[in-house]
Ligand SMILES: Nc1ncnc2c1ncn2[C@@H]1O[C@H](COP(=O)(O)OP(=O)(O)O)[C@@H](O)[C@H]1O
């Protein structure tokens with residue numbers, strides 16, 4: 051197991067967003083986390099990426115590090131990176147610079163300077179080719195379509211992976227709102243990240259994609275663990291179907 055949560059709890063004004071949750075993420079696999087709207091999936095990714103603090107419980111990484119406090123700037127050093135459900139870009143910067151910023155540790159001036167440095171430039175160009183945004187590299191991020199914005203965010207995650215040993219990647223609904231062609235592009239990127247040996251946590255609603263991509267599925271409901279297993283096992287369970295129908 052590359053990542054485990056133990057009795058994780060997070061409340062917002064008395065609402066149990068995450069409720070005594072203990073789950074395990076497998077090394078080198080795609081683990082999907084599913085559950086109805088409001089079941090705590092985004093809260094969980096926010097916790098795992100250090101964006102919001104934990105009330106209680108802990109996170110165990112690589113079977114060795116136990117964290118009861120997580121901070122965003124610590125997480126890359128544990129090999130964790132993520133995408134956001136709401137894409138966050140530097141709107142007034144070209145696509146290329148949005149990637150360079152990541153390669154140069156999110157320093158805007160560093161990125162402008164690095165445009166002339168061949169090493170990071172090469173890496174940035176490589177990830178833009180990989181996601182199919184090469185042609186758009188000089189356009190402002192604000193001019194991209196919705197799907198292209200998602201691809202750019204994924205390019206930024208890939209860039210983060212390039213230079214580091216980022217081994218756990220959290221995808222929060224990367225397919226939401228994408229056209230079929232983009233869905234294909236994103237799913238093949240996710241598959242290739244797995245082939246590189248990275249461990250993926252995928253949050254997704256589309257059951258066809260869950261079946262296609264997941265090695266393991268974990269179902270949460272009201273912040274609590276409900277079920278886990280292979281996609282075919284889990285998606286046929288009566289309690290899982292009921293949790294979704296009860297939405
Ligand atoms: N920042 C917040 N402040 C207050 N309540 C929140 C906040 N974030 C999430 N919640 C609540 O926590 C629960 C889980 O939300 P969320 O993690 O976004 O679910 P999901 O991603 O599964 O749809 C919901 O009841 C939601 O309203």
Ligand SMILES: [Mg+2]
Nearest residue numbers: 091092093135
């Ligand atoms: Mg969500």
